[in-house]
Amino acid sequence: MSGLLGALLFLGLGIASTQAATLLPPSEEWEYVKPCGHQLCLYNKPWYFMGANAYWLIDFVKRDKGIVDRFFDRCNDFGLKVIRLWAFNHRMPYAWGKYDETEFQGLDYIVDSAGRHNIRLILALGNTWSAYRSPQDYMQMAGVDPAGKDLLDFYGSAEVRHFYRDHISAIVWRTNAFNGRRYRDDAAIMMWDAMNEPRCPGCIDAKSQATQHAFLDEMTAHVKANAPHQMVALGTEGYFLNSYEGWNPGAGARCEGEDWAALMHMKSVDVSVVHAYERQMESVPPKWGKCDFACFCNYLIQYLSAHQRIAADSGKPLILEEYGLILPEYTVEQRILLFRLVADNLQWMKKTGGAMAGAMFWNAAIGTVWDDGYNVYLDGPVEKPTPKPTPAPTVTPTSAPGTSAPTSAPSSTPTSAPTSAATTPTPTSTPEPSRAPIVANTETLTDFLRGPQRAACAEEAARWWLPIWTAGWAQTVDMAAYTKRCADMTVLKVFKDTMDIIYAP
Template structure:
């Protein structure tokens, strides 16, 4: 590790220009685009198998730890994974990107620069999420607390969606991230084709308005703001897929409750380019057996794809799914069976739907030696060959289907 730290210092001081040139040479060409219900890249349909590694910027803040980011991109690329979803936020706290409203830690920003540059080198496209519903890495609660600290009358954290001061904080973050010029590649984020798209928030929820209207109004305002800064990249809201009041009959597909979002209404926003869903039946339906949980996930996917095709008329990405090692009676064979069932459904729906479902992103991939980031869903590809094989097979099938559609 000491050698890595010295090497990074030498590279940073002496070999800056070659690094910039190398990144540009290896950079992906063309921006991912949407036409109707399909993703396209350089004029051809774009289908993918992908993964989540939310931790990348946080880890890359320390130069001696950046090898973990490089390792995951290398291992993921070898498994055919071509899209990665990760955080472009960290609000307050340890290694905070935004340490207070409008104040940014350059050291952390350079960690994100490294993540994007490594994605470019690996040929992996990024979906970058811009905030969090939860208190992890700050998120919505931190924005509300910053406003309270400034003397703003904040009732609860859901004022994030409606308070003008808080919305101003968030818009400033959008501006700072989207216009950031990467210190390694020299390319502004908003001009970088290695970024597939942005997400407004990871899993927005609102307890004071279960209709979905409050989150919808916020998403409309912020989506318009993003597109006023960056018209090149795709944009998603970051929703889990819960149905709201706009089509009450669709609530039957929710797992028995609502979270204050409306999958259909919000994804109809003109500036939103693709819809997303997450599914964690082992949490949402914790009292049911594995067969019931798998069946729920498949119904969840199928109902949302049908709505994406017929009503929303935009592509769908299954941006989070997985099975926890912390589940009672966990066996790696059970996780592999579940993942294989989800992958098969993604493939069959993509084939039958003409590409309306772009792909799935498993939660989550770690590098070796990252036990502190274990959440039960972690996959370390070199250590779990059976799961790696299932992931690689799905990548091959999606690539083959992409060629067929092209």
Template sequence: MDQAVEARSRDRVSRMFRAAAEMGLTVCRSWAFNDGAYNALQVSPGHFDERVFKALDRVLVEAGRHGVRLILSLANNLEAYGGKTQYVRWAWEEGVGLSASNDSFFFDPAIRDYFKVYLKTLLTRKNHLTGVEYRDDPTILAWELMNEPRCTTDPSGDTLQRWIEEMAAYVKSIDRKHLLTVGTEGFYGPTSPPSKLAVNPGIWKDNNYGSDFIRNAKIPDIDFASIHLYPDTWLLQQRATVDEKLEFAKRWVASHIEDGDTELGKPVLTTEFGLSHRAQGFDPAHRDVLYRAIYDIVYGSAARGGAGAAAFVWQLAPEGMEEFHDDFSVVPSEHPSLRRLIKEQSCRLAKLRRGAGEEAKRALSACAAGSS
């Protein structure tokens, strides 16, 4: 969205969707929030910048042109693009906030009302280019309540659970056409059995972050579960070797797909995963090995009709966006082996669908164009 605001950078959006389509990718996860920051969508509670809304309209149209559907995240646990911190700051500045704690985002009635105003405004937005309201737009595959929600002040998980239940019900009261997910990282919580808690990584084993993967995902209004995967960060204190990171990654993804099969009866998407190029001893080949391992687990599940549905690289970027890169950014054109691997995964998943639907047909068309 941010790159679609100003004319000089809009081509980046087109190039990214074009590159994605050439690799057979049919779904992209992106932010639909920017609260109080540069080029903010929501400049203050309930007040929106039409110029930025038009940019989001353009993103939807451009994605549709390239046959890519979107998972749109609605808020950020982190401070980037405002995040929950900005909502708490607004309430504090207006004299209605109960607490200066960032976690008051989840329990303060005034802040929950701020968020609901944003949700209703976004979901009922009429695209100025198509005349279609977002809640009716088929380019949107799903909404994600928050990127990596955590509530550290309540490790029982009750506060976050209540917030998810309330906001999921509210979204569904406005839009029942699109799928909905939470946006969790996948940490097992207090209601999980010891065997699952043991899967949590390193210092996360006891999970004092207020999230509870299975409990959160079981909420009826949640249509699919999500997990993230960052072995470099999560196993940093253990000084894990490359092989140890790989084994953890495979166990992490397989465990959650098992949950989808046996506990949830819902798809499980790995909506972020990657390796940091700043990790000690990093070699680009390590990414190929990790990606292949994750893709094989997801494909194996999908092939037998299981819960494994997809795995999204964090993060793909077009050329010329170096100022936005982080430790995990990948420019596909600069990493041919990784590009081929992503395309191979897209193609074999598309073939499982036997060509049903426009997305699968587009992916198969990209596959037919060759492996380069």
């Protein structure tokens, strides 16, 4: 690459073509995490990890760079070695080839701090949803009016594809203002998601699928050509279409337009990923009922098992890239049980050399970071607090004339029996309160996101769909045993107990 072109890239005024790119050697400080068959490897050994999402970093770094360092310190305390966030922001970009330098330097600082803290990053390059930057925004910046169009038009537009390729190049060729390395040459960036949750609701016909797949294939290939040392994934949720559909979390899941088994076979995709939440569970119309928490836990383990088998057979590693449980719809005890269940699954993967290399929850936070109901505060208590015993009631008898009354009655003569808490303290079930008001994400499938097409598809799918998770043999998790096991735990204690096993030689 010429010096002039490199300067243009730094300023966000020009974009390198794949043909013009001169591949630079990787940074020497770190080894890159690499796929090795159906596993991830680091220093030529299989590597398994715990991690988290922290989408808020891209905003909070502008207010206080120190919060990034404090956050990564806490991540290290609990063995969270991989953090996922956005490589886009409100003004990243704000026009074709133009990026707010203050916001970009915020991302620079996050990447540099991650390297200094021995943390790896997964950076998502775009979003299907409206947060920060939406497909409609990209269409407008590409000169395409989104009015009257939908997500399928986004995938199919030649102008949008050109814009998105340039956006990818601007990010991966960025020179970090704090360490002087291009993003593409920084081993702190473990992997790129070409897009976050690239659905195409209602796109179940061959033509629509081909349009979506062509976009994703082109973008993953562009990332790989420009950042060959780093891994590439699709940010998928794991829904099945045309095969394995019985493993879907609901009849409507096939209607999200994500053929996971086909997408993971794309040549430039190094790692397969899934996102798993209880909110994805749905049964059939008219009420679209959801199974309860125990049902979800049993289903989740089998859902992950199915993806692990498919990934292993395909020779690609699997990452559970998002999971979590929302409060207060569910209890903190249920969240602890879910995290313990996932941690046990990850430990089993390491023991058996399985395909699921990592598990990343949504969402890790510290301080007063805003809460969408999924926050796990890493600066909270590790041990479950135990309430102090309630003191025995006191009795003050009438004093005899000329004598002073004792300050309290003898313990053998209370006026009422002491409460059970006075003699048998029990662990509290009250979670640490949220540091910020819980504001749940209520985004719905709009016309642009093909909500009507998805609804019509789901109604039709429900006529024949038979969920595997309703079968009696599917109940494999001993919920009573897990409840007892987790009685004295916190989520942070789960991390502490797991990290020594996951990272043991």
